[in-house]
Amino acid sequence: MTLGSFELLWADDPQVFLYARQWEGRTWLVCCNFTAETLSRPLDQYLTPTAKCLISNYGEQQPNKLRPYEAWVYQLA
Numbered sequence: 001m002t003l004g005s006f007e008l009l010w011a012d013d014p015q016v017f018l019y020a021r022q023w024e025g026r027t028w029l030v031c032c033n034f035t036a037e038t039l040s041r042p043l044d045q046y047l048t049p050t051a052k053c054l055i056s057n058y059g060e061q062q063p064n065k066l067r068p069y070e071a072w073v074y075q076l077a
Contacts, residue, residue, distance in 0.1 A: 009046075015039055016066065020046075020076075027076040028054075033066035040064055051076050 004023025010016055016039065017032040029046050033039055043064050053061065056072035 010041075013041075016041060025077070029074045029076055030072075031066065031074075032071040033069060036068045038068060039066045041066060046076070047074060048076060 004021055007020045007022075009018040009020060015033065015035045015037075017030075017034065019030050021028045021030065029051070031043070041064060043061075043066075047061075051074045054073045054075055056070070058067055058070050058072075061070075061072060
């Protein structure tokens with residue numbers, strides 16, 4: 001997707017690629033763990049109770065944890 005705005009989050013984190021995309025009043029959060037390790041990150045600051053997981057390579061997400069090579073997209077608004 002090339003439309004809308006792009007905001008890179010945690011730009012200094014070499015293990016996690018996290019960004020927000022906004023377009024036409026909607027916001028998506030994309031997160032990828034590029035390691036073979038389970039990582040702890042403060043993801044709850046972005047994922048509101050109304051956030052909806054659109055796609056994930058694992059089942060349910062674990063609060064503030066990213067499993068090895070985990071990737072997901074949430075629609076926030």
